Amino acid sequence: xxxxxxxxxxxxxxxxxxxxxxxxxxxxxxxxxxxxxxxxxxxxxxxxxxxxxxxxxxxxxxxxxxxxxxxxxxxxxxxxxxxxxxxxxxxxxxxxxxxxxxxxxxxxxxxxxxx
Amino acid sequence: xxxxxxxxxxxxxxxxxxxxxxxxxxxxxxxxxxxxxxxxxxxxxxxxxxxxxxxxxxxxxxxxxxxxxxxxxxxxxxxxxxxxxxxxxxxxxxxxxxxxxxxxxxxxxxx
Numbered sequence: 001x002x003x004x005x006x007x008x009x010x011x012x013x014x015x016x017x018x019x020x021x022x023x024x025x026x027x028x029x030x031x032x033x034x035x036x037x038x039x040x041x042x043x044x045x046x047x048x049x050x051x052x053x054x055x056x057x058x059x060x061x062x063x064x065x066x067x068x069x070x071x072x073x074x075x076x077x078x079x080x081x082x083x084x085x086x087x088x089x090x091x092x093x094x095x096x097x098x099x100x101x102x103x104x105x106x107x108x109x110x111x112x113x114x115x
Numbered sequence: 116x117x118x119x120x121x122x123x124x125x126x127x128x129x130x131x132x133x134x135x136x137x138x139x140x141x142x143x144x145x146x147x148x149x150x151x152x153x154x155x156x157x158x159x160x161x162x163x164x165x166x167x168x169x170x171x172x173x174x175x176x177x178x179x180x181x182x183x184x185x186x187x188x189x190x191x192x193x194x195x196x197x198x199x200x201x202x203x204x205x206x207x208x209x210x211x212x213x214x215x216x217x218x219x220x221x222x223x224x225x226x
Contacts, residue, residue, distance in 0.1 A: 044217065
């Protein structure tokens with residue numbers, strides 16, 4: 001069975017500093033995709049970044065980067081230069097079954113950015 | 116505007132009263148999915164559909180039904196809702212191998 005683990009229920013970071021949100025995954029699939037989503041207090045789900053299991057380079061999208069360590073089965077999200085608007089829930093997710101459409105989400109990490 | 120819409124956004128109902136939550140997307144995506152979100156559990160997939168007339172169970176399908184008669188619509192049906200189905204529900208769609216685009220969510224309370 002596929003599983004996503006996020007061990008940090010809550011995190012605090014000072015504005016303008018970098019923060020790493022942890023994500024480990026478990027799958028027997030050879031091909032899979034890893035995603036990070038942001039959920040602000042308003043409730044919508046916002047896609048942040050994607051990493052394919054065969055991608056050799058770590059994904060980056062603006063201030064977001066994904067630290068992908070395949071052998072350790074980890075896909076940590078790094079947010080650089082935190083902003084107050086980054087305060088939200090962050091979910092790590094995986095699409096497994098050989099790039100089928102069964103998505104599995106982690107329990108989430110609540111990030112609070114302090115002024 | 117490209118979007119996924121859900122209706123209703125909020126619903127309070129009673130045990131056993133059949134209900135349907137509609138989901139529609141205007142992006143011509145093949146794939147659609149339903150999730151429920153509960154505190155501490157993240158999002159759990161209920162059902163998904165790879166295309167018209169093709170649906171499959173996710174991780175928590177018990178108590179739910181879906182249908183995909185048209186590409187743009189993917190309604191979620193609760194034939195006999197129970198209080199443990201009180202949750203926040205999200206519909207999502209995507210092109211076949213890309214990330215998902217989520218609807219705004221439906222908050223359901225079953226008394």
